[in-house]
Amino acid sequence: MDADTAIESDECSAEEAFEHLSELYTALPRMQEIGARLAQAKCALLAVETHARLRSLRREIETLEAQEAAAAAAAELAQSEGRSPEAVKLLNCDRLYYAAMRGFKVGPAKNEQVALEDALKAGGFTSPEEAEAAVLPGDEFERLSKELVSYQADYAETLALCQRLEAANI
Numbered sequence: 118m119d120a121d122t123a124i125e126s127d128e129c130s131a132e133e134a135f136e137h138l139s140e141l142y143t144a145l146p147r148m149q150e151i152g153a154r155l156a157q158a159k160c161a162l163l164a165v166e167t168h169a170r171l172r173s174l175r176r177e178i179e180t181l182e183a184q185e186a187a188a189a190a191a192a193e194l195a196q197s198e199g200r201s202p203e204a205v206k207l208l209n210c211d212r213l214y215y216a217a218m219r220g221f222k223v224g225p226a227k228n229e230q231v232a233l234e235d236a237l238k239a240g241g242f243t244s245p246e247e248a249e250a251a252v253l254p255g256d257e258f259e260r261l262s263k264e265l266v267s268y269q270a271d272y273a274e275t276l277a278l279c280q281r282l283e284a285a286n287i
Contacts, residue, residue, distance in 0.1 A: 151261050
């Protein structure tokens with residue numbers, strides 16, 4: 118006996134299947150809310166991670182600017198003290214090194230700033246702090262994700278069963 122024949126012989130299971138589909142349909146708005154919440158939480162997490170990278174880059178840039186300024190001051194002092202041209206040149210090389218390293222960080226910082234703005238906009242957030250408040254704890258995110266995936270699988274299976282039952286005129 119194939120599955121369709123088994124379905125035809127079981128009126129009660131057909132009623133149960135359509136009743137379950139109705140229950141799933143009733144739960145659809147809640148599942149849509151969960152889906153939207155998960156999407157927003159993903160945007161929030163992206164914004165928070167991007168903001169952390171941006172802050173790190175900004176700290177690196179500030180440190181390199183301070184090192185560049187210190188090297189420039191040391192070169193000026195060495196020159197005013199009449200130290201050898203080689204010593205002054207080495208201190209100027211330090212200044213140029215820190216300036217170059219800072220320059221290498223400026224582009225990535227600008228990119229992270231744009232990425233942060235995009236992530237905030239995608240999640241509907243006005244600030245990184247607002248995004249941080251919207252991040253779901255990992256266990257809650259996992260629980261809601263599993264609930265949504267389970268619902269989607271149940272809905273698809275039940276809908277397919279009901280369509281087969283309807284096609285069989287039960």
